[in-house]
Amino acid sequence: MQIKKTSSKGFGAWLRTITDRSDSAPEGVEETVKEIVESVRTGGDKALSEYTKRFDSVNVRVGKSGKGSFEVSRREINAAYNSIPKRDLEVLDTAAERIESFHMRLLEDSWSYTDPDGSLLGVMVTPIERAGIYVPGGKAAYPSTVLMNAIPAGVAGVDEIHMTTPPSPDGINPYVLAAAKLSGVDTVFRVGGAQAIAALAYGTESVPAVDKITGPGNIYVATAKRLVFGAVDIDMVAGPSEILIVNDGTGEPAWMAADLLSQAEHDELASSVLITTSLKTARAVKLEVEVQLKKLKKRKIAAESIERYGAIIVAADIKEAVEISNEIAPEHLELFVQRPEELLPAIRNAGAVFLGANTPEAFGDYLAGPNHTLPTGGTARFSSPLGVQDFLKRTSIIGFSEAGLKRFGAKAARFAAIEGLGAHANSVKVRLAGPTTSKKTVPAKKTGPVKKRKK
Numbered sequence: 001m002q003i004k005k006t007s008s009k010g011f012g013a014w015l016r017t018i019t020d021r022s023d024s025a026p027e028g029v030e031e032t033v034k035e036i037v038e039s040v041r042t043g044g045d046k047a048l049s050e051y052t053k054r055f056d057s058v059n060v061r062v063g064k065s066g067k068g069s070f071e072v073s074r075r076e077i078n079a080a081y082n083s084i085p086k087r088d089l090e091v092l093d094t095a096a097e098r099i100e101s102f103h104m105r106l107l108e109d110s111w112s113y114t115d116p117d118g119s120l121l122g123v124m125v126t127p128i129e130r131a132g133i134y135v136p137g138g139k140a141a142y143p144s145t146v147l148m149n150a151i152p153a154g155v156a157g158v159d160e161i162h163m164t165t166p167p168s169p170d171g172i173n174p175y176v177l178a179a180a181k182l183s184g185v186d187t188v189f190r191v192g193g194a195q196a197i198a199a200l201a202y203g204t205e206s207v208p209a210v211d212k213i214t215g216p217g218n219i220y221v222a223t224a225k226r227l228v229f230g231a232v233d234i235d236m237v238a239g240p241s242e243i244l245i246v247n248d249g250t251g252e253p254a255w256m257a258a259d260l261l262s263q264a265e266h267d268e269l270a271s272s273v274l275i276t277t278s279l280k281t282a283r284a285v286k287l288e289v290e291v292q293l294k295k296l297k298k299r300k301i302a303a304e305s306i307e308r309y310g311a312i313i314v315a316a317d318i319k320e321a322v323e324i325s326n327e328i329a330p331e332h333l334e335l336f337v338q339r340p341e342e343l344l345p346a347i348r349n350a351g352a353v354f355l356g357a358n359t360p361e362a363f364g365d366y367l368a369g370p371n372h373t374l375p376t377g378g379t380a381r382f383s384s385p386l387g388v389q390d391f392l393k394r395t396s397i398i399g400f401s402e403a404g405l406k407r408f409g410a411k412a413a414r415f416a417a418i419e420g421l422g423a424h425a426n427s428v429k430v431r432l433a434g435p436t437t438s439k440k441t442v443p444a445k446k447t448g449p450v451k452k453r454k455k
Contacts, residue, residue, distance in 0.1 A: 001289055001310040003282045006320060018311045019328050021240060021269055021377070026219070033194045033223045040198035045070065045205040051195040058167040060190065067205040072172065072188040080177035089178065095367035096147055096182050102369030103155045106388040118401035123394050127157035130208060131391055132200035132232075133185070134215035135176060137166030137192050143179035144365060148372050148386065149214045150183035156391035161185050162210060164200060166192025193217075194224035201228035214373065214386060235386050239377040240269035243361055244330035244350075246321045248337040249278030251357045256281075256336055257288030259361055263332065264305035265298040271309040273328070275321040282312045322346045329380040332361045351380045405431055 004011055039047040045068035049060045062068040084092075112122025133149040136142055146163065153161050163180055165172060167190035180188050189207050191199060196207075197217075203209030213225060214235040225234045243263040245256055260272035276282050289306060296302050315321040322343065325333060329349035337343055340355040347353055351374030352364050365372045373386035400408075409432045416424035 001286050001306050001312060003279075003286060003312045003314065005279075005314045006316060006324070015311070015313070015324075018271060018273065018309055019378070021271065021309060029219055030223055030227075033220055033227060036194045036220075037198040037201075037224055037227055040195050040204065041202040045207075048191055048195055048199055048204055048207075051193065052167065052191055055193055055195075056167050057169055058190070060167075065205065070189045070191050070206045072177065072190055077177045077181050077188065080172070080174035081181045083174050084178045088175070091367075092143060092147070092175075092179055092182055095144070096151060096179075098367050098369040099147055099151045099371075100155060103152045103371075103388050106152075107155065108389065108392060108394075112397060115404070117403040117407055119404035120397065120399035120401075122397040124397055126393050126395065127159070128211040128233075128391055128393060129158070130160045130162065130210040130212075131158045132210035132213045133161065133163045134192075134196060134200070134213060134217055134221060135163060135165040136215075136217055136221075137168065137172070137176070141173035141176050143173075143175040144372065145215060146176060146179035146185070147183050150180065150185050152371065152386065152388045153214075153391045154184040156388045158391050160187075160208070160210075162187050162189065162200065162208060164189045164191050164196035164207070166190075166196075192221075194220045197221060197224035197228060201232045212391065214390065216373070235373060235390060236375060236379070236383060238373070238375075240271065241266040241332075242271040242330050242376060243273070243332040243334065244325055244328060245274045245276075245334040245336050246318070246325055246343070247274060247276040247278070247281060248318050249276060249281050250338050251281075251336050253281060253284035254288045254292070255357060255360075256285050257292055259334060259336075260285070260289060260310065261292055261296065261302055261306070262360070262362055264302040264310065265296060266301075266305075268301055268304040269309065270305045272306060273311045273313065273330070275313040275315050275324055277315055277318055277321060279314050282314050286312055318343070319346075325350070329375075329378045331374045331376045331380065332364065334359070334361060349378075349380045351375045351385055 004014060036051060045062050045066055048070065049062045049068050052058050052060050060068045060070055108125045110123060110125045112120055114120050131153040135145045150161050150163065161184060163185045165176055165188065172190060177188065197213060199207040200210050200213050210232060212233040216238050222237050226237050241263045243260060245259060247256060256274060260274060263270045264272045274285055293299055293303055293306065313324065315324065326348045331351040332354065333347065333350035333352070334354040335343050336357055344353065352370060354361055354364060364370060371386045375383040409428050413425040413428040
């Protein structure tokens with residue numbers, strides 16, 4: 001893990017080697033995923049069964065009707081829930097309650113107003129009908145992913161929440177199934193990888209097509225999400241995890257080192273960066289990283305991540321540190337300074353900001369309340385964390401009165417003429433000319449404001 005001063009020659013180029021991690025798929029991945037997606041789109045459950053056997057070593061029977069036994073039974077989910085130790089269920093419960101409480105505050109209401117001529121304008125907010133959640137499986141288990149994706153969908157009022165997760169010969173992790181029960185998931189399907197994304201996007205005999213797919217995954221899952229976008233909506237194409245710590249030279253080096261390693265253990269491509277105003281702190285943190293690294297179970301992954309994409313930067317002052325942070329636009333940003341609230345207004349680009357020494361990034365991963373699905377790879381410059389808004393639609397409401405028609409009609413017709421669209425202009429002009437029949441028009445009933453959606 002290198003230490004570099006911002007005044008060093010070639011600093012900018014060096015920093016780009018740390019932050020510009022390629023998000024393009026390795027050669028052959030996109031072609032493979034395209035084949036999988038098309039096979040599932042046309043072959044349905046039969047194709048899902050073949051890929052599940054090939055990639056997960058699990059046989060899923062497909063009957064004469066073409067439907068397979070991909071759905072996890074309610075009995076199996078309940079059994080998994082009942083197998084979880086009570087103290088662990090309490091942890092999941094606490095996290096679920098905090099996540100729900102936070103996301104309830106993100107709800108949006110429909111609204112409308114009537115302008116002076118009596119025309120009604122507004123927005124009707126409604127939830128999407130079906131959400132699909134992808135939860136990674138394999139050797140790791142991520143019940144937190146279930147909670148962070150399903151709970152906002154439920155708060156938004158989504159009618160159906162369907163979840164897919166890779167199976168294994170040993171079954172699905174009970175914590176993942178318990179989290180699904182806690183967070184109100186309607187159905188769980190034992191299918192993973194790019195084939196699961198294709199199933200959620202296009203539907204099969206067993207898996208219903210959804211309106212939006214959320215949730216993280218490997219490069220095959222991320223590529224599949226990108227390819228099906230348009231047929232369905234997606235949350236984002238997330239890259240490897242990242243953390244950036246801004247430090248003013250105060251605080252425990254061991255704590256900062258622990259936070260850097262908390263992201264490094266995720267993935268060899270994860271990035272862990274410290275920007276401090278103190279060379280002494282920089283050296284102390286580097287030493288702590290080396291010491292703590294030896295104790296990690298995932299030290300091989302973390303060590304490669306730290307070696308390739310770990311960095312300690314010594315800035316001239318805290319202002320320069322913040323400027324670099326805003327340029328990087330990190331997924332997780334820790335303000336490890338004495339007065340973080342004072343520094344917060346200067347932060348423009350970050351997925352989530354953690355204030356002060358008592359707020360490890362891990363709190364945000366599990367039970368702080370805000371979502372842990374965050375923009376990566378600098379996309380925090382223009383995108384936001386997953387939230388209730390991602391499961392809501394906004395429909396514009398437009399209702400002009402007769403007075404409004406007369407007031408704006410000529411200008412609307414002229415605008416259409418400017419763009420060379422005569423039929424558009426005529427649709428206004430025929431109304432301005434008045435009815436062509438002798439029948440009296442029945443006055444429209446006065447429209448009230450759009451009703452607020454029930455929470």
